[in-house]
Amino acid sequence: MAAAITIRPISSKRDRKAFVDLPFRLYRDDPNWVPPLKGEALGLITPEKNGWYSHAKAQLFLAERDGRVVGRISAHIDTLAQQMPAAQGFGPGSGQWGLMEAEDEDIFRALLGSAEEWLRAQGVALVLGPISQSIWEEPGLLIEGFDHPPTVMMGHAKPAYRGWIEAAGYHPIKQVMTYELDIRPDFPPIVQRIIKSGEKNPRIVVREVDKRRFDEEAAIILSILNDAWEANWGFVPLTPPEIKDVGVKLKPIVFNDLIRIAELDGKPVAFMITLPDLNEPLAGLNGSLLPFGWAKLLLWLRKPKVRTMRVPLMGVVKELQSSRMASQLAFMMIEYIRRASVTRYSATRGEIGWILDDNQGMRSIAETIGSRVNKVYQIYGKDL
Structure with missing residues (x-):
């Protein structure tokens, strides 16, 4: 028994x-x-x-x-x-x-x-x-x-x-869900044409963030995020204490060329955050930085070389979400970060997500660049 x-x-x-x-x-x-x-x-x-x-x-x-x-x-x-x-x-x-x-x-x-x-x-x-x-x-x-x-x-x-x-x-x-893709090949010709068209538009600037102005850049991204995600299923606004925690947690794996802010007529209207996959160096540490894990992790953080880059967050302000401009800005940010990921960090694979199953705009962008769903997570409910 x-x-x-x-x-x-x-x-x-x-x-x-x-x-x-x-x-x-x-x-x-x-x-x-x-x-x-x-x-x-x-x-x-x-x-x-x-x-x-x-x-x-x-x-x-x-x-x-x-x-x-x-x-x-x-x-x-x-x-x-x-x-x-x-x-x-x-x-x-x-x-x-x-x-x-x-x-x-x-x-x-x-x-x-x-x-x-x-x-x-x-x-x-x-x-x-x-x-x-x-x-x-x-x-x-x-x-x-x-x-x-x-x-x-x-x-x-x-x-x-x-x-x-x-x-x-x-x-x-x-x-x-999350989407994965091989980031080594160029994107399809239609995506390349959209990107080149955006590069010719003097109203558009896609810039790297400046980690030296971390708090200022984080405030810009948060403002876009809250506007872009406000109507999404499950949205709960981040509070100042949480933002502080996220900053402390993510700052070591924030690299200027992996986070982009898109501006239209000088106004920030979109962003994309990409992180080198920290799970790759963590996998062999068994949950502890002692006795030598801290040294291995510190060395990795100085110049990370990874297989996978993850895009946890991307957003475009609501006023542009139904326009062609939204996807154009997204493709431009994805392409610039793809280039940096391959040439500077030796990455070969990207993962986008999570993405809500009803977010057709983001799912369409992921599929257009050749991504496929690699993981699905289910949220359940019950009346008490």
Whole structure:
């Protein structure tokens, strides 16, 4: 007879460490799981170290059997998400769960029951998951693309989780996906013509960012992002504490020639952020910078050479989104960053996303340059 499963809420530093350590055992034999830096993973679930908690609250749970940690989950409520229109995915009475890992389905069901009970007690009527924890972190459960590692800031999961979630009464709400492509060849002739036409237009300037003016450039990008993404499903505006956190996290892998801002008549109207895939050097560190991991990572950061470049964010202001100019600016930024990625960083592969399944404009741009879907993540919902 199997031992009883115990679910308990956690708050201590020791418990948070056990929460972070669990995936290292569960995915030990999975060649496509990339161990995160444990310090960074701890920071994400520590309120004093994560600006997301300035507008959200969470309860973490551990599952134990025979005194051994066998599962984990986070139940959380984002007050800004609750203020968004319900038609955009969240809205009043919504809550989420995420960061779920479990040895078997019985453990998962027990964890999920505790998360739902906590959310119900907070007045939640609609629960969505997995969202770990902010929508800007790792939204959705991987349901396609288990055969290769995720890129930086994307998630991984066990294939069995999909069946467990659906058997618990959850139904699909939204899919997000990533696209991959070989960035060594030139883009198709039609794309090249569009780019050359833009280069002849004196109204258009596509420039590199200046890392020396990091805060100023970040403010420009954030302004475009909020305007461009405001009506998107799941949009929750980033707050100043979160922006500060993102800046600290991403600044080491920000390179001027990999981030572009497009200006029209001198006004910033579009941007594209590209990051060298940090997961490539992290894969061999097993979550720790000690004893020599810090030196390896520092050396890599000075002059990164990577196989993959990831485009996590791109945006064009709303007033241009239905125009030909929007795709022209996108193609120009993609091409300039493609050239830099190949010639200066030895990259051979690009990954674009995540992209919402109903974002036809961005999906069309990705497909026009020869990209194909390589990973699909599913967000589920359930009425409590």
